[in-house]
Every structure is written in structure tokens, then in C-alpha cells.
Amino acid sequence: MAISFPSTDYFEALKAQMAANEEKFRRLGFIDTTFGVTVGVNGKARNFILEFEVFDLKNVSEVPAIDLKKVDFQIEGDSQVWREMIENIRRNGEADSAHDINTLAHFGERLKIVYDDPDGHDKLYRFMESIQEFFDLSSKLEVSF
């Protein structure tokens, strides 16, 4: 059955995939960061907080708003951009060179990285490959929009 995006179910499914691919994430190393994901849908935002610890996504929650002082950074974008990214991952098995997180967010034109503390912001890059591989696990999911 297809998993709806955006939803906690989607991130929970990625969490299960991360656990099932533990060896890959162990190889990539510790990932200790809490960040927000915001998906703009029809002028409104749906906000999720992902808490990673050691090799795992420990907790996923949907919240009314994200307090930037409580997360390292937040990735925000319109649902169309997220959809394009996920569909690209589904097609290629991983994000192609135009659809990885850094490329989509670099100048903030498609996805935007917002943060309160630059040290928190830098955690996106400290754990970049793990975060990219995490989203690339979408290739193993059937997602509906």
C-alpha cells in the first residue's frame, strides 16, 4: 500500500528502512542531529521533527510549528519540490545529480535551509551522506502524493 507524503507514516517507513539497512548506516558513522522538515501544501505548512542518534532515526513527530532553537536546522520547501525529489529517487534508486539535498538547497531556490545557530546548520554537512542516504531510501517505498 502506498504511503502518503507528507506524513509521519512516510518518515516512519524511512526509519524502518534505515533499521533494515543498518550495515550501510553503521559504515557511514554516527549521526547525531535533530532537524525539521517543512512541506508547504496549498499555502500551509506541515512540519516534522526527525531526531537521529548514533545510527538510527530515534523519533519522528509532526508539530504545528518548528522552534529553530530546538533543532539544528530545518529543510523547507514546497510539496512539489519534495515530490519531484522523491519521484526522482524512486526512478533512479537514488537522487540524481540535480535532485540531491545540497543541490536543491544550495542557493535556497528550491529547498531552503533555515537555522538559528550556524553550528547547527553545519551539522547538515557533517552528516550529509547519511542524510542523503536516508532520503534515498524512498526508492524502496511506494509513495502517494
Next chain:
Amino acid sequence: MAYLSTTNFTEDKDFIDKWLYTIRTGEMDLSWMKSATEKISPEEANPRRGLTYRDLNLGTYGYTDIPEKVRANRSYAPRGAEIPDGVPDAQPWVSRKSELWAFNTESYYEEAMSRQWNATTDIPWDRLEGVELPEVTGKALSQLMTFLTEVEMIATDTPAMWLPRLNPDFIEVRSFIAAQAMDEARHAEVFRKRALTTGWGLMQASPINEMALKHLRDADSFSEMSVALHLVAEGNVLTMFRFSEYLSPTDVDKKIFRLVMQDEARHVGYGMQHFKYVLDHFPEKREVLHAHLDEAENISFAGAAATELTESFIILAGGGLKKENIEQGVRVTTQFNLKQMEEHFERLDKCGMPERKERSKLYKMYEMGRAAAENAGIKL
């Protein structure tokens, strides 16, 4: 040989007699068993993570209570061990905690160890088979890789040359610095490998780049080196790696830049936390740090604007040498340059130095660049 033992053991009769006596009789001294050291029972705070340095932060073995001035240990005795008479003075240059300590030092080291990667086997080099970049783009990519190899060779030397100068009581920082040297060696390796797989060989070394890098290598103090290397240079290089990932012409290049940026961001994290630590604990050092920044920003401005780098970026960002390519390349590269400077001041602001903009000549360059970009119609 700079250090000669004060005893010629192979000719010392007492020493040789004792050695032979032990072999002959099996009689042992065992005084070391009476070491007046602390007994502790460290445990993993999180078994998924394993036994970390933080788990060992206990009693006399811990780092919390390291004094600002380490006077008791000038040898290679591990922190917490008994130090008998006769241990040589290792003559460490850095025995003040504020000169090198950073908040969370130990976790940066653990992260470094768990996130090591291998430039030979973790990069899908086979995907480059059949990839032929146009001459201009291929040469620009090779020039970028040549430039970055130069950067990473000095970035390897610089932390490595400070290692033997750091008091061994600061084992967590020493470990982090050793891991950093390894990270930088791997970066030099991966950039050299990529330059040589472009099919165009290496391009040209950069005098301005090397002048900037020499400043890092020849810093007068560890703290000066850290401000220049971890905070300023690597901060700029982190933005550069993200930009390079954005511009990368192949998935292989994307992967390379994602992996190197992880290491670089960790080094910047240490630099920020060291800078904060100094400002928090020794506010009187603020002026000294400004002086370090004056010089570091001067050379980082020059290095970031080096012809060999800027022109490579313009070509990679624009996709060629036609007028429209160059216009596009200049637009994107200028956005990157200004972003690089913005992020530098953002970091300093968050570290507790918001006044830096007012006295920084680099900030004046930023304002000048921004005005020039706006006049040229470049959207920021």
C-alpha cells in the same frame, strides 16, 4: 639526532646487570603495581555507540577537571597515571587548556572515527568509465582538483606538525587533531585521484593559494593556527565544497564533495567550539583573536579570489567559455563568494564576536562585492 639519551644503556653496567639478573632469577621489582592511581568502572552510556572518551570522563582520568595550566605533566604519561621520577620533559609547547580546548572535543573525535571513509573503495570510480567531459569543463574540473589538492596537503601538515607540541594531558584534542590530519590526507588523495581521472592530468599550482596556506602552516600559536585553519580557512572551504557539490558535473564528483564536506564541517565545528571556549573563559583574549582574524581574513580573501580557483568555478558554473556561459558563471560564482563571506561572519557572530564586522576589512570587501553584484544585476 636532536635528542640523545642521557645514558648509554648498552654500556651501562648496572642496567645490563639488572636485565641479566631478571632473566637469570625471575625476580621482579613490581613497584609499578603499587601505583597510587584511581580505580574506576567506566560504562557505556549508550551501548549502540560503544565506550567513548566521554564515558571515561571520571575522576582523575576525566577531562572536566584538567586545570587551565597543566604543570604536573610535561611527559608522555597518560593523564591519571602515576608519574615516577626520571620521566623526561617532553617540552610540550601548549600546556594551557584555553589554548586548545573546545566544548565537546571528545565527541568530535568519536564522530571523526566513526565517519572515516576510504577514497579508494567508497567512491564509485567505475561510474567514470565512458564519461568524457568537454575540454574546457574537464580542464576546469582538473584545475579545481589541483587547487584543492594543494589546499589539503598543507591542511594535512598543519595539524600534524602541532601534534607533538600539545601536552599529552589533552589526549582528546590530540586524538581529534590526529584524526584531522588523516582526514586531510584522504582529501588530498581523493582530489589527486579525481584530477588524474579527468583525462587532462593536473593543471597549475597557485601562488596566491600557497601564500595563503603558508600562513596557516607557520602560525605562532595553536590558537592562532586554529582560528586561521579551523574557523576561517575550513569555514570557507566548507562553503566551497558545498558549492563544488552543487556544480559537480558527475555523480562521482557529487559523492566526493559530500564526503569531504562531512569532514570539513566537523573541523569547523571544533574551530567554533574552541573559539567560543576561549571567549567564554578568557574574555581578555578577545583583542588577540581579532588580531589573528585580521591576518587570517586577509589571506582567506586572497585565497578565495585566486585566479586558478575563480576561473574554474566560473567555467563549471556557466558550462563553458561562450559569452552567455561566462555571464552565468560569474553570476553564480559571485553569489557563492558572497555567501562564503556571509557565513564566516555568521559563525563569528554566533561564537560571541558580533562586533567583528565593524573592524573587519573582509567585511568591507563583502560590502564592496555586494554593491558590485547588485550593480551588475546579480540577484542575491
